Amino acid sequence: MAPMKVYGWIVSPWMARVLVCLEEVGAEYEVVAMSRSGGDHRRPEHLARNPFGEIPVLEDGDLTLYQSRAIARYILRKYKPELLREGDLAESAMVDVWVDVEAHQLVPVLRPIVMHCIINPHIGCDREQGVVDENLGKLRALLEVYEARLSGSGGRAEHLVGDAVSLADLSHFGFMRYFMATEYASVVDAYPRVKAWWDELLARPSVQKVMAGMPPDFGFGSGNRP
8 A cells, every 4th residue: 555645844733743643653654745935735736635725634545634633533543543542432532632622722822932932033023022921821820730630630640641642642742842942941840740741752752753853943044944
């Protein structure tokens, strides 16, 4: 069978979610590199793959998928459903909960911090420190929730659901990678369980391989912007 194809730019935190899952399961895949600055995502051939003009897109034979969390679930269902806790109704539901927490609670807080601290200086936009400070306050409150989760209530120290890694953990890598490249990474140090969880995630070979393609400045400093 031909390898799966993943369309996008590898510095993307959304792309990272998919690539980490592919690496976790040992799937054969090919990255079809695209240029955001070149407008590849707005070309007719890509809009035929994803009418919203977003990345990543996965092609697996005749199947075409978009939305990174849906792609991640597909990959894990196909190759390693234990990373979704399928077969355990309660734990699989908690995986869904924490994937949604990442999507709807954590990303909206991390994204403006990353934008103002890393991206804006490279694209000629002002850094609004008030926005950064407001979201750092929200992040600290949110990390209290994570700290409590990782200390009990079904968490096992270094995992959000159960006693082994799952999509609940892996899904957090992309945006956390860039937040931890800002000058505010030390915020996490105040939450020892969160810090241990993050360190465990960083130690995974899948994460290390994907992270190698994600320079902390999104490639702007090197001139290799997507």
